[in-house]
Amino acid sequence: MPQQKTRNPLGWGYLEDALGDEERRAIAGVLGKVFRLDDEHFRPCPPVGGVPLRRARVEPPREMAGLVSGDHADRVLHCIGRSFRDLASLRSGQELAAPDVVATPGNAEELARVLEWANRDGLGVIPFGGGSSVVGGVTPDPAMDRCNGCVSLDLQGLSRVLEISERDRVAHVEAGILGPALDAALRPRGLTMRYYPQSYFHSSVGGWIATRGAGHYSTLHAKIEDQVEALGVLLPDGRRLHTRALPASSVGPDPNRLWCGSEGALGVITDARLRVQARPQHKATRGVVFPGFESALEAGREIVQAGLWPAQLRILDPDEHRMSNALSGQAVSGALMILGFESSAFRVDEPLRLGLDLCRAHGGQPREPRGDSGKGEGVDNWRRTFFRQPYVRDFLLDYAVIADTFETAVPWSRLPDFYRQVREITRAAVNRVCGAGTVTCRTTHAYPDGVCLYFSFNGQGRHGALADQWWEIKTAASDAVMAGGGTISHHHAMGRDHKRWARQELPPAFRGAIRAAKRELDPGAIMNPGLWFEG
C-alpha cells in the first residue's frame, strides 16, 4: 500500500505535497510581475480552529460511538470540497454551512448502520469520497435545511479490493478506494486502471463514478462510465442492489448508467467492477508545435477520426503553451499538441508516425526527441505541472489571486467559434472584475465527434470579495458555454455550482424522470439534497 499522507483540511491534496519554499519562490519570481504577491497582500487561510461553522443541529448518538464524530476539525474537513469558491469561503470569515456530524464507517455493515440511522432520523446525507469536488458536490446548501440535520458520509473506510480478474481484466473494489491504492493492488497482476484525473491521489472510485469523471488518458478509455462493468448501491432504506457483471446487454436502459453521474442523490455507490488494462509495455509520446490552435485542432480531429486512438491527445493554445513553460524560462510560441501512444501488446511507432504525418499536413512541427524523456521540448514541462497546478492555485489564493478552471465539450463543428467566444467573454469578465488577467485553453479529451476544452483563468482579486468576484466571472463563462452549445461540464460534474446551467442543459422531462426515480429510490429525500434533480 502507498504511504499514508495527511489530507490538507484547508486546501488541495496532501500537506506533504504542498509547495516547498523553492517552488514558491520560483512561482513568485514569474507571477510576481503580474500579481501582488507581497507581504502586504498576504492573508493566509485561518487555521482549522479558526474556521467558524454553523452550530450543529445533531449530536453523534451514543450507539454510533466511534462511527460518527461531531469534532470541529472533522466538520471543517468535510464542509467543503476543493473548488475555488470552497477555499475562498474558508477565508471569508463567515460562518459556513457544515455537516453536523461526520460518519466514517469502516465496512459495509457499519455503512448500513449509519444510513439506517440517518434515514430513520431524517438526516440529510452527503456521500464524501475523496472530497476533491471542484463544483460544490459535497457542500451542504440551503436545501439541507429541509432535513433534520446533515451527515457527511466519508467512505474512505470502504476501500477493500474484493476481486481482481486477470481473465476479464476487471477489478471489483469498494467505492472508497483512492486511485493510488487501486493501482497498487493492480500492479503485481500486471494491470493498471490508467485513469488519472488531476485529483488522482485523493479521489475515490465512487466519486469518479458518481461524477462521471474522466482520466487524463484522453481517448477511448477516458470516461469512467465506459469502464463500469457493474456496481453495487445501498439505498437509504436498507435496500441493496447489484447490477449483473456483463460486458454488454440489451435489456432495458442500462442500470449502471443511472448511477453514473448520480452525485450521491440516488443512494450510496458501495462497490464497482471496473474494466482495467494490461500495463503498457510500449510507449511513444511527442510534442508537436503548430502555428496556431485551429490548425492543431484540425490535426487532432483527423487523428481521432482515423481511429488511431492515441492514449494522449491534448492541445495547448498558444497562451497556455507559453504559461506552461513560464517557469522553465523557455520562450515558446504556437500551440503545442502532446500526442502519445501506448500498448501492452504491440509497438506504437507506426501509429505515432501516422499521427505525426497528419500533424505535418496541418503545419505541425514535431519537436526533436530530447529532454528528460525524449518526447521533445515542452512535453515534460506540461507533465510536471499537471498535478501541481491546484497547489499553485491555493498558494495564489493567499494573495487574493483568482485562479480557476472550467471545462466543457462540444462537437468539432462548433470550433473554432466556440473557443473564441468563450475565451473572449471570459476574458472580458476577468478584465471587468480584476482589471486584467489571462484566459487560456487546452483540449484534454478528444472524440470522433468532438472535443473537451479546458479553460483556465486568473486575475488579481480582493480579499473579502473573492467569492463574489469569482462568481461573476464563472457566470459569464458558463453562460457563454451554454449559449455556444457546450456542456456545463465534461468531467467535473454538476454539484451545486453548475445547477443553474445543468437545468438549461438537461431537458425538463428528463429532469422530471430522474426526480421520479429519486422519489422511488430515496423516499425520505435525504441523499445529497440540493442538486438539479430537485427542480
Added chain:
Amino acid sequence: MPQQKTRNPLGWGYLEDALGDEERRAIAGVLGKVFRLDDEHFRPCPPVGGVPLRRARVEPPREMAGLVSGDHADRVLHCIGRSFRDLASLRSGQELAAPDVVATPGNAEELARVLEWANRDGLGVIPFGGGSSVVGGVTPDPAMDRCNGCVSLDLQGLSRVLEISERDRVAHVEAGILGPALDAALRPRGLTMRYYPQSYFHSSVGGWIATRGAGHYSTLHAKIEDQVEALGVLLPDGRRLHTRALPASSVGPDPNRLWCGSEGALGVITDARLRVQARPQHKATRGVVFPGFESALEAGREIVQAGLWPAQLRILDPDEHRMSNALSGQAVSGALMILGFESSAFRVDEPLRLGLDLCRAHGGQPREPRGDSGKGEGVDNWRRTFFRQPYVRDFLLDYAVIADTFETAVPWSRLPDFYRQVREITRAAVNRVCGAGTVTCRTTHAYPDGVCLYFSFNGQGRHGALADQWWEIKTAASDAVMAGGGTISHHHAMGRDHKRWARQELPPAFRGAIRAAKRELDPGAIMNPGLWFEG
C-alpha cells in the same frame, strides 16, 4: 434511394428476397435427411386474409383519415414481429391479438396528432419501426386490455435525413429511416454507419436505439447506444425533448441512455444524431481454424484485450462451422474464427498479422487466402448465409421445423463452463421436445471483459404445437443463461418473450426507478404496455 421492396406480411424480410426454387431445393437436399421436408408435412402459412384477428375495439376516427387505417391487411402486418413464436402463431389458426388500427404518420406534425389522439382516448400505442423484433417487442399482449384500444404506430414515414456533418462524423436522421436508406444518404459523403444487424434491410434507427441493438461489426463500434450522440423524443402528452449534441458530458446520468433500451415505453424516439464513420479504404479478413472452440475463445480474448480492435471477430463452434458449410459440400472440422480489420486511414496488414500471431499461439491455423475474396475457406460461406438464415427459418417452419436463435453475453471468466452448460441444457430440451436436433453456437461480439454467445437450435416439431414446443425449449435455455450469469439478451432486447428473465436480471429497485420515470413521462401509461417496467 434504394429500390422499394414489398415487406412480407407473414414472414421475414421482403417478398423479393424470399428463397428461390433452387435455394429451396439445395436446402431440402441437405436438411431433408434430418427433417420431414415432404409434401405430407407441408402446411404453409395462411394468406393474409386467412389470419384471424381479434375484433377491433376502435375504428379509425374521421379526423385521422389517411393517417390511421383499420384494414385487415395492415393489422396483420403489424400484429406481430418476426420471432419464431410470432410466425408460429400465424399458423395456429387461433385468433390473434392485434392492434385495432395502424397509424402511418408521414412527418413529425402528423405523429404529434396521432399521439395526441391516442393519449386523449386512452389508447395503447406500440411504436413500430421495421417490425423485425424477434422477442415480441411489437406484439399486443394482455396488458393492452387495460387501454381502450391499441394503435400500432408505424414510423417508417418519418425517415428524413435532417443533417449530415462530415466534420463531426454525425448523421441526424428521423427515427423511422431503415438501414439501407441511411447508408445511401451517407455514401456520397464518404461516410457509412457500419451497422449491420441481421435485420439491416428492414429495421429502423429508432428500433435499433429502443432495443439497444448491435451491428455485426463486432468490436468497438458494435452497440448502438455508444453511437447515439443525441436524440429527440415525443411524449404522449405532447411534450418534446431533445438532448444536447455532445461528445461527452458529466452532468447527471446521461439522458440518452434512458431511452436507449426503452423499447417504446418511455415515449416515441423521433430522431437521433448518430456517430458515423469514414468508409473503410483498407480491409483484411481471414479465416482461422482452431482445434476446438475453447482455444479459439482464448485467442479471441487476447486479441480484444490487446487493443487491436478488429472490425470483425467471430468464432463458430465446430458444429456451427460444419453447418455453415453444409450447403457447399465442403467437409470441415474444428472451430472457425473470422478475423477482420478495416480502416479509412491506414493499412491493416500489421494488426491482422499481430492478430494471427495470437491465434497461432493458441493452435489456430490461418486459412490460405483463396476463394472469392481471398479471405480463406469458410469465410465467404459464412457471409453468404448471414442475411439468408431467417429466410431459411421461415421455409422450414412450413414443415414444422423449430429453428430459432438466442444470444447472451458473459464475462470471459465464465467460459467455457457457461457455453457447455447452456448448450447441454438446450440440447436436452430439444431432444425432449423434438426427439432429436442440434444446438450450435458462435460468438458475435467481443469485448475486453467478455463476449456475446449466439446459439442456434433446431428440431422437428409438430404442426399445431409449435408455439408450446418452442416455449419449452426457450424456457430451458433462458433459465440456463440466467443461472450461468449471462444476460437474457445482448442485442435482441427484452420485448415480451424475455420478461420473466429480465426481471431476474435487473435489480428490483432499478425496475422501480424506471417504473417511476415512466409514470412521469407517460402518465396515461399508454406507451407499449406489457414490458418488464410494469412489475
